[in-house]
Amino acid sequence: MKKMKLIYLLPLLLILLSACGPEYITKKDAFPNIYEERPLSILVLPPINMTTAADAKEYYATTIAEPLSFAGYYVYPIEVTTDILKNEGLYDTEILGGLPPEKFKQFFGADAVMYIKILKWNTSYYVIGGNVTVAVDCLLKSTMTGRDLWKYDGTIVVDTSGGSSGSGGLAGLIVKVIATAIQTAATDYVPIAKRANIITISSMPYGKYHPTFDKDRDMQIILKKKSEGTPN
Amino acid sequence: MKTSSTIWLMLLSFLFLTACATQKPMYSWGDYSSSLYKLKKDPCEENLMKHKQVLLKIMEDSKENGLRVPPGVYCEYGYILMKEGKSDEALSYYDLEEKTYPESAAFIQRLKSQFNKTTEQP
Numbered sequence: 514m515k516k517m518k519l520i521y522l523l524p525l526l527l528i529l530l531s532a533c534g535p536e537y538i539t540k541k542d543a544f545p546n547i548y549e550e551r552p553l554s555i556l557v558l559p560p561i562n563m564t565t566a567a568d569a570k571e572y573y574a575t576t577i578a579e580p581l582s583f584a585g586y587y588v589y590p591i592e593v594t595t596d597i598l599k600n601e602g603l604y605d606t607e608i609l610g611g612l613p614p615e616k617f618k619q620f621f622g623a624d625a626v627m628y629i630k631i632l633k634w635n636t637s638y639y640v641i642g643g644n645v646t647v648a649v650d651c652l653l654k655s656t657m658t659g660r661d662l663w664k665y666d667g668t669i670v671v672d673t674s675g676g677s678s679g680s681g682g683l684a685g686l687i688v689k690v691i692a693t694a695i696q697t698a699a700t701d702y703v704p705i706a707k708r709a710n711i712i713t714i715s716s717m718p719y720g721k722y723h724p725t726f727d728k729d730r731d732m733q734i735i736l737k738k739k740s741e742g743t744p745n
Numbered sequence: 746m747k748t749s750s751t752i753w754l755m756l757l758s759f760l761f762l763t764a765c766a767t768q769k770p771m772y773s774w775g776d777y778s779s780s781l782y783k784l785k786k787d788p789c790e791e792n793l794m795k796h797k798q799v800l801l802k803i804m805e806d807s808k809e810n811g812l813r814v815p816p817g818v819y820c821e822y823g824y825i826l827m828k829e830g831k832s833d834e835a836l837s838y839y840d841l842e843e844k845t846y847p848e849s850a851a852f853i854q855r856l857k858s859q860f861n862k863t864t865e866q867p
Contacts, residue, residue: 553848554846554848554849568785568786571785572782572785572786575777575778575781575782575785576778576782578777578815578816578817579772579774579777579778579815582771582772582774582815582816583770583771583772585771586816587816587846587848587849588816588817589816589817589820589849589852590816590817590818590820590821590824591817592781592821592824593817593820593821593824593856594852596824597855597856597859620855621851621852621855622848622849622850622851622852623852624848706778707778722771722813723771724771
């Protein structure tokens with residue numbers, strides 16, 4: 514009985530939320546390939562650092578495994594895989610970017626590989642936390658077909674502003690749950706990178722270890738046009 | 746009539762909210778990124794010890810709360826032990842990683858074969 518009422522309430526809530534504000538798209542429509550291939554394991558490559566902050570590459574890499582695991586994926590231990598890549602002479606991100614994704618299937622058994630670019634300041638896709646801006650560009654590629662499975666490049670973002678205006682939507686709610694789950698006392702830099710990662714990864718379809726795996730096909734994410742004045 | 750439906754709604758929304766709030770987190774990562782960041786910034790023995798303790802704490806907390814140890818944690822800990830020359834202990838953590846996450850098998854095999862290669866050399 515209680516459940517029935519909830520079932521009526523939810524679509525109403527959705528309609529209400531999607532009626533106002535930006536254009537929505539379902540995860541399934543945004544990233545159909547990932548629902549076809551259902552990758553389980555992700556290899557995160559050393560990020561490409563395009564900023565002037567020399568340590569951005571290293572510090573960013575310390576924060577990415579957590580949110581990816583919360584999205585339901587197996588993430589290879591970045592510390593270990595980076596070391597192995599270094600030993601193979603593959604730490605240079607330019608060389609890595611040139612390798613066919615299939616190589617990483619052979620090498621690590623990974624289903625998918627994540628390419629991350631840490632961008633300059635003032636691009637269209639930034640996340641503000643305090644006085645520091647962290648901007649990233651992520652691309653998940655299949656190691657089986659080489660296809661793009663998911664990406665975050667500023668055209669698709671989940672609005673996490675949430676709260677009063679109702680623009681947060683369901684996705685925003687989930688992001689908040691994750692955010693509270695991973696809150697820890699940390700250095701100044703880490704929480705900002707973490708927040709950026711949460712927002713970045715929240716549009717990603719859930720993996721096998723997530724309780725709502727495969728039930729998020731119709732989850733609404735915001736389709737946003739690239740804002741004006743993007744340098745890239 | 747009106748008040749009863751309001752009460753209904755309030756009850757339902759309360760249920761909905763509490764359902765979300767009490768949802769168990771999937772993993773306990775502890776201070777992982779913080780201690781790893783410190784280690785990267787200053788890779789001294791002390792920071793390595795601290796990071797090892799954080800990794801152990803993640804395993805303990807996960808066990809205590811009935812959670813799966815987050816992906817890669819067993820393996821990372823094993824890798825540090827391997828570097829310290831504690832290979833038997835290291836291999837047991839590699840096995841734990843593979844047992845917890847069967848999809849890591851190929852990768853764990855690679856790590857183990859690397860170890861075998863280095864031990865075969867005089």
